Amino acid sequence: MTVMQSPPAYARAEYHGFSAGGSDFIYLVSAGAIFEIDDDVQAVLSRLDGQQLSHAALIRALVEDGRAPEEAEALVRELRAARLIQQGVAAPVAPSAPPADFPLQALVLNVTNQCNLACTYCYEFGADKIATPAGKPKYMTLDTAKASVDLLIAEAVGRKAVHITFFGGETLMNFRLLRDVVNYANKATAAVRKGITYSLTTNATLLTPEIVTFLSDNRIGVTVSMDGPPEVQDRHRVYKNGKGSYAVIEPRLRTLIANHKSRAVTARVTLTQGVTDVVRIFRHLKDDLGFHEVGFAPVTTGEERAYSIDANGMDDVLAQFSALADEWLEYALRGEVHGFTNVSETISELISGVNKSHPCGAGLGLMGVSPSGDLSPCHRFTDADTHVMGHVSSGIDRAKQGAFLTRGHVEAKYDCQSCWARPLCAGGCHHEAFVRYGDTGHANLHYCDWIRQWTDTCLRIYGELAVKNPGFLERFAERKGLS
Numbered sequence: 184m185t186v187m188q189s190p191p192a193y194a195r196a197e198y199h200g201f202s203a204g205g206s207d208f209i210y211l212v213s214a215g216a217i218f219e220i221d222d223d224v225q226a227v228l229s230r231l232d233g234q235q236l237s238h239a240a241l242i243r244a245l246v247e248d249g250r251a252p253e254e255a256e257a258l259v260r261e262l263r264a265a266r267l268i269q270q271g272v273a274a275p276v277a278p279s280a281p282p283a284d285f286p287l288q289a290l291v292l293n294v295t296n297q298c299n300l301a302c303t304y305c306y307e308f309g310a311d312k313i314a315t316p317a318g319k320p321k322y323m324t325l326d327t328a329k330a331s332v333d334l335l336i337a338e339a340v341g342r343k344a345v346h347i348t349f350f351g352g353e354t355l356m357n358f359r360l361l362r363d364v365v366n367y368a369n370k371a372t373a374a375v376r377k378g379i380t381y382s383l384t385t386n387a388t389l390l391t392p393e394i395v396t397f398l399s400d401n402r403i404g405v406t407v408s409m410d411g412p413p414e415v416q417d418r419h420r421v422y423k424n425g426k427g428s429y430a431v432i433e434p435r436l437r438t439l440i441a442n443h444k445s446r447a448v449t450a451r452v453t454l455t456q457g458v459t460d461v462v463r464i465f466r467h468l469k470d471d472l473g474f475h476e477v478g479f480a481p482v483t484t485g486e487e488r489a490y491s492i493d494a495n496g497m498d499d500v501l502a503q504f505s506a507l508a509d510e511w512l513e514y515a516l517r518g519e520v521h522g523f524t525n526v527s528e529t530i531s532e533l534i535s536g537v538n539k540s541h542p543c544g545a546g547l548g549l550m551g552v553s554p555s556g557d558l559s560p561c562h563r564f565t566d567a568d569t570h571v572m573g574h575v576s577s578g579i580d581r582a583k584q585g586a587f588l589t590r591g592h593v594e595a596k597y598d599c600q601s602c603w604a605r606p607l608c609a610g611g612c613h614h615e616a617f618v619r620y621g622d623t624g625h626a627n628l629h630y631c632d633w634i635r636q637w638t639d640t641c642l643r644i645y646g647e648l649a650v651k652n653p654g655f656l657e658r659f660a661e662r663k664g665l666s
Contacts, residue, residue: 191271192235193259195228198267199603201639203646210642213266215538215606217645223250223258224267231268277594278540278606281547283585287338288548289346290331291562292364294323294357296554300386301423304455304482304490306563307352311484311618314566322357323554328364330575331552332371338579344378349403350551350562355389365401384408384451386420388428390435395442404446407436407474410453411464418458419490433472440473447475449524454500455482455490461503469522478524479504483563483615497633505640512644515655529641532607534660539593539609546572546587546613550579560587560623563614570623587613590624598626604638 197212207220209228220228230236230244238259245255262268296307296316307314332347339345347368349361365381372379382404398405409432410416417427440448450468454461461479468477481500484491492500507523514521541547546560553565556575564570572587573580593599593609602608610616611627611634619629648656659665 190238192237193231193241193268193270194235195231196267196269197603199639199642201642201646203643204648204650206646206650208642208646208649209267210603211265211267212603212606213538215536217533217536217642217649218265218267219646219649224262227258227262227268235271277592278538280540280588280592283581284340285547286340286342287335287345287550287579288342289348289544289550290335291348291350291549291551291565292323292328292331293350293352293551293553293562293565294328294354294360294364295321295352296566297321297356298351298353298386299356299388299422300353300428301421303419303421304453304484304488306483306614306618307565311488313564313569313617315568316566319566320554323360323552323556325360325363325367327552327554327556327575328360329367330556332364332368334575334578336371336375336377339377342377344380345372346380346382348562349381349383350565351384353389354383354385355394358389358394362397365403380404382406382446386428387432387435387439390432390439392438392442395439398439399443399445402445404449405439405443406449406451407432407439408453409436409450409468410458411460412467412471415458415460415464419453419455436472440475449476449478450474452477452479453482454479454492456492456496457490459492459496459500459503461500462506465507465523474522476522476524476527478528483612483618501633501636504637508640508644512647515644515648515659516652518652518655518658525637526641526644529607529638530645530656530659531663531665533641533645534656534663534665538606541588541591541593542609542611542613546584546591560613563612587623590622592624595624596626598628598631602631602635604635607638608634 198209200207200209207225209218209220211218226245226248230241236244241259242252242255245258246252306312335345354361368379381401384406387407387409410420413429416429420428422428452464465477468474481492482490504525508526511521511523511526549561550572551559551562551565552575553559557571558573558575558579559565559567559570560572572583589595591613593605596610599605599610611630613623615627616625617623619627
């Protein structure tokens with residue numbers, strides 16, 4: 184006798200619901216997509232809250248609510264097509280792993296591992312460093328830099344453009360090389376009809392009018408590592424003799440911001456214990472000094488460092504992030520740009536509908552190059568022997584690259600599988616995970632609640648704009664190259 188099995192019952196898909204601008208939305212985890220939902224959709228989702236229903240039972244329930252049978256059938260078909268409901272409880276949907284030949288798009292050239300500052304929290308030279316620079320070159324040579332450019336071009340198959348970020352140590356300690364690399368890379372990419380863009384990170388202590396002119400003329404984006412007004416900046420960002428750096432960089436920054444007209448100038452703030460006054464720092468950097476954008480990140484550190492931010496400090500940071508996020512929204516509703524990078528970056532990802540297999544492009548579309556030419560997943564692993572992933576002269580070590588990416592895939596992180604924010608987070612920074620847990624593939628569990636709350640804040644901003652000023656989102660996407 185043949186036993187007929189009934190089809191699986193309907194269940195709600197995995198999503199995060201939120202309200203904004205007087206409307207209801209859901210963030211669909213399987214797709215990294217945002218849907219505005221109406222009363223009909225809400226009725227179906229409510230019926231499936233905490234239970235599963237067969238097709239017949241769901242249709243019957245919708246008819247009992249006053250819908251015609253054909254309307255109920257059409258609604259269920261629509262929600263199945265959009266994957267807002269599913270038959271049976273599906274396993275979490277993980278994004279596909281990138282192909283093994285995923286093309287390179289960017290290199291971070293650590294043009295020197297030397298620095299003229301001695302920041303107390305530095306991940307390269309401080310207590311949590313993983314670099315092993317002993318016996319290695321302190322400055323990148325032009326031959327190594329040219330080999331890096333050649334590798335980037337060769338590995339960027341199918342890319343219309345590539346990107347180089349100059350990094351250190353203190354990048355401008357090797358400015359002569361930087362200048363020569365730009366000249367070489369411009370010619371090399373033009374020869375194969377690829378575009379190229381540049382950026383650099385600096386502590387700003389060595390900026391001169393001549394350097395600023397070069398940066399502006401070559402459209403090199405500049406990020407300045409800076410922590411705030413004098414007493415904040417000078418708490419950790421000091422010279423080797425303990426002297427603070429604010430007085431040195433302040434006039435140089437004003438020259439940079441006044442004369443670099445071709446690209447935005449951004450400040451990147453490292454938050455540490457006792458340095459968490461986000462709003463005050465933002466006001467000084469944005470309003471007093473004139474930075475175009477200001478972004479913040481908690482210090483990367485083990486748990487027991489004196490400068491580690493404790494739970495109370497992180498709660499305070501989130502509260503101040505939220506205050507600036509409210510300002511960002513107020514500006515956006517008026518069609519104006521605010522300058523708080525942390526919101527802008529998340530909104531960019533929401534517009535793009537990202538569903539990350541990995542937290543970032545490290546070891547994938549991006550790699551770091553040490554002064555000696557060793558390749559690593561990103562600049563944070565530069566000169567760390569245990570994370571070498573090939574050499575510019577011999578190419579990428581595919582076995583090591585594959586092992587790193589397999590370990591770092593969100594599907595390999597058990598704790599991420601029940602988290603609705605994983606399409607944007609994918610477990611968090613590889614380097615942070617290694618410093619905190621000794622494993623690049625470990626989820627950054629100490630930030631999970633924080634990330635979920637911040638993501639919810641940005642989703643509500645997106646929803647508010649989608650209802651009240653959708654044109655801003657369209658212009659924002661165009662400006663960021665997302666459309």
